[in-house]
Each structure stands twice: as structure tokens, then as C-alpha cells.
Amino acid sequence: MNTIEHEVDVLVIGGGTAGPMAAVKAKQANPALRVLLLEKANVKRSGAISMGMDGLNNAVIPGHATPEQYVREITIANDGIVNQKTVMAYARNSFAMIEELDRWGVKFEKDETGDYAVKKVHHMGSYVLPMPEGHDIKKVLYRQLKRTRVEITNRLVATRLLTGDDGRIAGAMAFDCRTADFHLIRAKSVVLACGAAGRLGLPASGYLFGTYENPTNAGDGYSMAYHAGAELSGIECFQINPLIKDYNGPACAYVTGPFGGHTTNAEGQRFIECDYWSGQMMWEFYQELQSGRGPVFLKLDHLAEETIQSIETILHTNERPSRGRFHAGRGTDYRERMVEMHISEIGLCSGHSASGVWVDEHARTTVPGLHSAGDMACVPHNYMLGAFVYGRLAGESSAEYCQAHDFAPVDAGQVEAERRRVWAPLLREQGLPPNQVEYKLRRMVNDHLQPPKVTRKMEIGLERFDGIRDDLEQLKARDPHELMRALEVHAIRDCAEMAARASLFRTESRWGLYHARVDYPERNDAEWLCHAQLKKDEQGRMASFKRAIEPYIVPIDERERHAYRQLRVALPAELALA
Amino acid sequence: MQTIPIALNPTAVPVTVDADKCIAHKGCTVCVDVCPLDVLAIDLSKGTAYMKFDECWYCMPCEKDCPTGAVHVEIPYLLR
Numbered sequence: 001m002n003t004i005e006h007e008v009d010v011l012v013i014g015g016g017t018a019g020p021m022a023a024v025k026a027k028q029a030n031p032a033l034r035v036l037l038l039e040k041a042n043v044k045r046s047g048a049i050s051m052g053m054d055g056l057n058n059a060v061i062p063g064h065a066t067p068e069q070y071v072r073e074i075t076i077a078n079d080g081i082v083n084q085k086t087v088m089a090y091a092r093n094s095f096a097m098i099e100e101l102d103r104w105g106v107k108f109e110k111d112e113t114g115d116y117a118v119k120k121v122h123h124m125g126s127y128v129l130p131m132p133e134g135h136d137i138k139k140v141l142y143r144q145l146k147r148t149r150v151e152i153t154n155r156l157v158a159t160r161l162l163t164g165d166d167g168r169i170a171g172a173m174a175f176d177c178r179t180a181d182f183h184l185i186r187a188k189s190v191v192l193a194c195g196a197a198g199r200l201g202l203p204a205s206g207y208l209f210g211t212y213e214n215p216t217n218a219g220d221g222y223s224m225a226y227h228a229g230a231e232l233s234g235i236e237c238f239q240i241n242p243l244i245k246d247y248n249g250p251a252c253a254y255v256t257g258p259f260g261g262h263t264t265n266a267e268g269q270r271f272i273e274c275d276y277w278s279g280q281m282m283w284e285f286y287q288e289l290q291s292g293r294g295p296v297f298l299k300l301d302h303l304a305e306e307t308i309q310s311i312e313t314i315l316h317t318n319e320r321p322s323r324g325r326f327h328a329g330r331g332t333d334y335r336e337r338m339v340e341m342h343i344s345e346i347g348l349c350s351g352h353s354a355s356g357v358w359v360d361e362h363a364r365t366t367v368p369g370l371h372s373a374g375d376m377a378c379v380p381h382n383y384m385l386g387a388f389v390y391g392r393l394a395g396e397s398s399a400e401y402c403q404a405h406d407f408a409p410v411d412a413g414q415v416e417a418e419r420r421r422v423w424a425p426l427l428r429e430q431g432l433p434p435n436q437v438e439y440k441l442r443r444m445v446n447d448h449l450q451p452p453k454v455t456r457k458m459e460i461g462l463e464r465f466d467g468i469r470d471d472l473e474q475l476k477a478r479d480p481h482e483l484m485r486a487l488e489v490h491a492i493r494d495c496a497e498m499a500a501r502a503s504l505f506r507t508e509s510r511w512g513l514y515h516a517r518v519d520y521p522e523r524n525d526a527e528w529l530c531h532a533q534l535k536k537d538e539q540g541r542m543a544s545f546k547r548a549i550e551p552y553i554v555p556i557d558e559r560e561r562h563a564y565r566q567l568r569v570a571l572p573a574e575l576a577l578a
Numbered sequence: 579m580q581t582i583p584i585a586l587n588p589t590a591v592p593v594t595v596d597a598d599k600c601i602a603h604k605g606c607t608v609c610v611d612v613c614p615l616d617v618l619a620i621d622l623s624k625g626t627a628y629m630k631f632d633e634c635w636y637c638m639p640c641e642k643d644c645p646t647g648a649v650h651v652e653i654p655y656l657l658r
Contacts, residue, residue, distance in 0.1 A: 045612040045639040155616065177616060207656040209615065209633045216614050246657045322636045326653045430582050476582075481616060481631060 003182045008036040009402045011172055011187035013158045015039030016047015017384055018374030018391035019193035020141040025395030027148040033399055035150050038174060040157040041216055044142055047195055048214050048375065049384060052135035054255050054318040057383040059129040060094035064118040067091035069125050071554040077278045077564050078354055078380040079510050080529055081234065084553050086379045089361035093389045105140045107133040119258035123274040123563055128254055132314045156183055157484050160418045161190060161228040164408030169369035173418045180426055180480040182419050188405055189369045189398035193391060194221025196375040197495040201345025201450060202442035203248050210248050212241050212344050221376040222348060223491035231358040231366040231535045233378040235502035238514045239349040241277060242285050245342035249320035251298040259307050261300045265293040272567050277352060279511030280564050286343060286513050297338035308334050346450055348495060351375035351382050353514055363394035369405060371398050425486040431476030434486040441468050445496050452516040458500045465497045497542060498534055505544035506532045592636060592652040593629040599648035600626040609640035609649050
């Protein structure tokens with residue numbers, strides 16, 4: 001096992017969605033820069049969009065929506081807890097990014113006049129742009145990486161960031177999951193784009209890798225940012241998704257909605273007005289599951305044959321194409337049977353909800369020289385297009401940072417400590433298998449953190465996560481591949497502790513099911529209309545604190561403020577009373 | 579620390595490779611390269627690819643990108 005040193009100007013960690021965009025944009029900003037894209041899998045097929053994507057969920061296209069409307073919608077959908085400047089930076093750059101992706105060869109749905117065929121899925125505005133042929137998006141990105149001559153390393157797993165004694169970024173450390181070689185990468189600036197913490201809760205199937213998110217996205221980025229001293233935000237605003245039961249992939253009401261599909265209860269009745277994923281929508285979904293009218297289904301059996309064929313073509317060739325095979329195995333034909341749905345285990349993901357590393361409108365974190373983008377950066381409901389836009393911003397910001405800063409000195413102590421931590425499970429003669437420790441940890445996450453949240457249960461959860469910290473010292477990896485799993489367990493444990501502490505800190509309920517606290521059932525705007533932050537303090541403790549919300553740049557009308565709280569379809573009796 | 583005894587549990591894996599079609603013996607490693615979880619490997623004695631680790635996301639790049647159509651992804655038994 002060797003130690004290999006690299007020196008680059010910009011280091012981008014994560015080759016999924018935001019990462020390749022950041023690398024290309026840093027290189028375009030200054031072609032003289034040495035830009036390295038580091039990926040734990042292979043950039044050709046890595047990340048959340050490994051098999052492509054079937055649509056944009058938040059396209060802000062002139063003629064269909066304005067940036068102001070979008071900022072208003074997301075502010076309301078996320079119960080007021082947003083830094084509007086960051087959402088606005090996304091919204092203003094959204095259309096230019098769609099046009100650029102279009103030029104690069106990504107196919108979007110257009111109407112007969114050549115206009116983008118925008119659909120309405122959100123509660124208020126229209127932002128969904130289908131991509132029925134979106135399966136090639138990774139190939140398009142790869143072509144751009146080659147064209148701009150970004151340097152790429154595959155199968156390198158980043159484990160910790162390096163910081164200088166002044167706190168600014170100095171690089172990162174990684175290991176090769178095929179050889180276990182240890183890599184030290186010095187960089188002037190770093191972009192973290194490691195995706196969601198998608199391997200946090202345990203799926204109801206008990207299968208560790210049966211997650212909604214690509215399971216490579218194990219929360220490595222959240223853990224690295226935390227240990228480098230970066231501020232994280234909204235961790236308590238969990239990601240919980242309505243999914244195909246057992247398969248745990250999206251049922252895709254966003255795709256089917258514009259075709260006439262929708263979620264129903266067992267009686268075939270609609271119970272939510274809007275299928276856009278928000279905390280309140282998940283709350284209504286959960287209530288229906290728990291009620292005598294449950295479970296919940298995706299209803300397509302009322303649609304015409306040609307409509308169903310179009311839906312099948314889209315859903316069975318994009319994003320999670322194996323869902324067709326899953327349905328076939330269960331004898332579920334969209335024409336005859338509704339698709340049974342369930343709610344997912346918890347995760348952290350700003351692409352869908354709001355938990356992530358705190359960034360400003362230039363994708364800068366609170367650590368100088370460290371930028372973040374994509375699912376792990378806190379810009380609420382940012383989805384794939386947000387990852388591309390913030391990837392661009394992060395790439396441009398990191399290129400700019402290189403102009404004004406030289407390398408920060410590397411602390412040999414940090415390097416030695418990390419090399420010891422990384423290699424320990426391989427060097428240990430015997431110990432606990434990583435998959436067993438991971439299973440236990442994630443089952444504890446379910447037992448103690450799955451909403452509705454109970455204070456005492458979360459406190460006991462913290463004790464269990466502390467116990468598992470001791471187990472980490474006994475992990476045994478038999479080969480470099482298992483070493484990757486062992487170190488992922490470290491990151492998952494960090495995320496579990498963050499999820500518990502952030503949830504305990506916010507003593508109110510907000511975001512519907514995402515942060516429903518049984519012993520604080522009400523929303524408390526007087527004390528909690530603010531961000532809840534989390535960081536490693538001077539003593540190395542996990543500390544929570546409040547951060548005031550910046551004054552809104554798009555005012556929210558009093559009548560609109562509660563639009564997302566009224567998602568349940570009114571019963572006929574209630575209508576009569578109204 | 580006391581000895582930790584380790585038991586081996588058999589597992590049905592979801593990815594199968596048709597040995598007649600697989601061209602790993604000619605140097606092809608496409609399925610191994612594209613797997614996000616890095617669960618596939620080449621069996622050097624047989625010259626074919628196989629699923630080595632039970633960590634499949636049933637995402638299908640291995641099947642889609644295989645140049646000879648040798649790879650098949652099933653839904654993992656626990657989810658079927």
C-alpha cells in the first residue's frame with residue numbers, strides 16, 4: 001500500500017451531476033488551471049443520474065414562470081426557511097443552463113412550435129419539463145469533460161478534507177478502493193459534490209443497498225464538510241419520499257401527473273391536491289397510510305392505452321429502468337392494477353428537501369476555498385437542474401479563488417492521522433464485518449429518528465450512535481473494496497448523529513412529516529423562523545446554533561403563505577360547510 | 579480483544595453473466611468499469627465477469643453497456 005501525492009489548482013470531489021459541471025466550468029473560466037475530478041465510482045455512470053433523468057422538476061422558463069415566482073413557491077413549500085438569495089441565484093441561471101444543456105445534446109420535450117413543453121406539478125406554478133429521452137445525460141457530460149480536458153480519477157474514495165492552520169482549504173485525502181493506496185491531493189480550492197446522505201435509514205426490505213438514492217452517496221460529503229469545520233444547515237429537515245413499495249424507487253407522479261396519473265388511497269380516491277414532494281405532502285401521505293383508507297397507490301389504470309405506453313417508455317428507460325422488471329415480477333400492469341406505494345426511510349438531501357452544507361449564492365461554504373453543490377449543498381428543493389446551476393457557480397467561484405490564493409500549507413499531523421484511520425480496518429487482524437455494523441447502525445436510525453420524532457427516543461438514539469463509534473474501532477476489512485464500506489460506515493454514523501442532534505435542537509414541528517415532533521406538535525414562528533445550523537466547534541464537539549433568515553428579496557403575501565398547508569382534498573361535507 | 583468468530587451466509591445475487599456471450603477473456607471490463615457500487619469482477623480462471631459483492635442497486639448500467647448482451651440484472655430477491 002503506497003502513498004501517492006498530487007497537486008492541482010481545483011479539486012472537484014464527486015463525478016455525478018454537479019461535480020462534472022463544476023470541473024468543466026472551472027476549466028472554461030481559466031483553461032490554464034489544473035482541474036482534477038475525483039470520483040469513487042466511474043464518472044461514466046456515477047451518481048444519482050447514473051441511468052439518466054426523466055425530467056427537470058424546477059425549470060424556470062420565460063413565458064411559463066419568473067424567477068420571482070419560483071423563489072416565492074420554494075419559500076412557501078419549505079415553510080419559510082430559505083436563504084432566498086441562494087434560491088434566486090438558482091432561478092436566474094436556470095434557463096441559461098437549460099439552453100446550454102440543450103446545445104450540449106441533452107434532449108428536452110418541446111411542443112409543435114419548438115417551445116419547451118412545460119407542465120404543472122407544483123401547487124402554484126409550472127416548472128416541470130419532461131425529458132423522455134433523458135437517458136444519455138451522463139454521456140453528454142462525459143463528452144464535455146473530455147472536450148475541456150478535465151483530468152479524471154475513478155475509484156478514488158475521498159475520506160477527509162485538509163485544512164491549513166488558518167482554517168482555509170488545503171486539499172483532500174482519498175484511497176483507491178481497488179488497491180488501498182492512500183492519496184494526498186493538494187489543491188488551492190475544492191468543490192464538494194458528493195450527493196445525498198442516501199444510506200442513512202434502513203429500507204423496510206432490510207436490504208442495505210435498496211435505497212432511493214444511489215447507495216454510493218452514503219453521506220461522505222456531509223461528513224467531510226463537518227470535519228473540515230464547515231457549517232451545515234437544516235439537517236433536521238429530513239428527506240422522506242413517497243416511493244414504489246419494496247422497489248423503493250420513484251413512482252414518478254411528476255412524470256405521470258401531466259398524463260393524468262395521480263396518487264390515491266385504497267378506495268381509489270384522491271386525497272392530496274398536489275403530488276409535488278413537500279413535507280406537508282408527505283404528512284398527508286403518512287396519515288393516509290396509517291388510516292383505514294390506506295395504503296396509497298399510484299393510479300394509472302384509468303388512462304388510455306397509448307398514454308400508458310408513453311408512460312412505460314419513459315419510466316422503463318430512464319432514471320430507474322429496472323422498475324419495469326419489478327412490476328413484471330409482481331404481475332403489476334399499469335392498465336389493470338394500481339401501483340402500491342410506501343414512504344421511504346430517512347435520508348439527508350437538499351435536492352429534495354433542505355438539509356446540506358451551508359452555501360451562499362456563489363456556492364461558497366463557510367470554509368475559505370471550499371465550495372459545495374448538488375444534493376449535499378443547502379439550497380432547498382434544488383433537484384438535478386439546481387445541481388447543474390450550483391455546479392457551474394461552484395466551478396466559477398473555485399477558479400476565481402485560485403487567482404487570489406496560493407496553496408495552504410499541509411499539516412503533516414492531519415495526513416498521518418487520516419492515513420492511520422483509513423488503513424486501520426485492513427491492518428487489523430480481526431474484527432467486526434462492516435456490513436453488520438452498517439445494518440445495526442441504520443436499523444437504530446429507523447428506530448430512533450424516523451418521524452414522527454420523539455425526544456426521548458432520539459436521546460437514546462444518540463447513546464446508541466455513541467456505542468457504534470466504539471465499534472468503528474473494531475471494523476475489519478478483508479480487501480480494499482470492503483475498506484470502502486468500512487469507511488462509509490464512519491460517514492453514515494456522523495450523519496446519524498447530526499440528524500439526531502439537529503432534530504433535538506429545533507423544538508417545534510415544521511415541514512410536515514420531515515420534522516414532526518410529537519412533543520412539540522406546533523409550528524413556532526416566534527422562536528424558530530430561522531435556520532438551525534450545526535458545526536464542529538473549537539473543542540471538537542457537535543454544536544447547534546441558530547442563524548437568522550436574511551430579509552426576503554421576494555416578499556411573501558399573507559394569503560399565499562399557507563398555500564402548502566392546505567394540500568388535503570376537502571371532503572364533500574367540508575366543501576358544503578365552506 | 580477476544581476472537582470474533584465469522585460465519586459465512588449464502589446470498590442469491592441479482593446479476594448473472596452468460597458465459598457464452600461474455601468477452602472478458604478478450605480484455606473487456608465494461609460492466610466492471612461502469613458499476614457504481616463496484617460489485618462486479620472478472621473471474622480470471624473462467625475468463626468471465628461475475629457478481630462478487632452482494633451490494634447491487636439494480637440500476638442496470640452493466641446490462642445496458644455490455645457490448646454483447648451477456649449481463650442480466652434481476653431485482654434482488656429481498657425486494658422481488
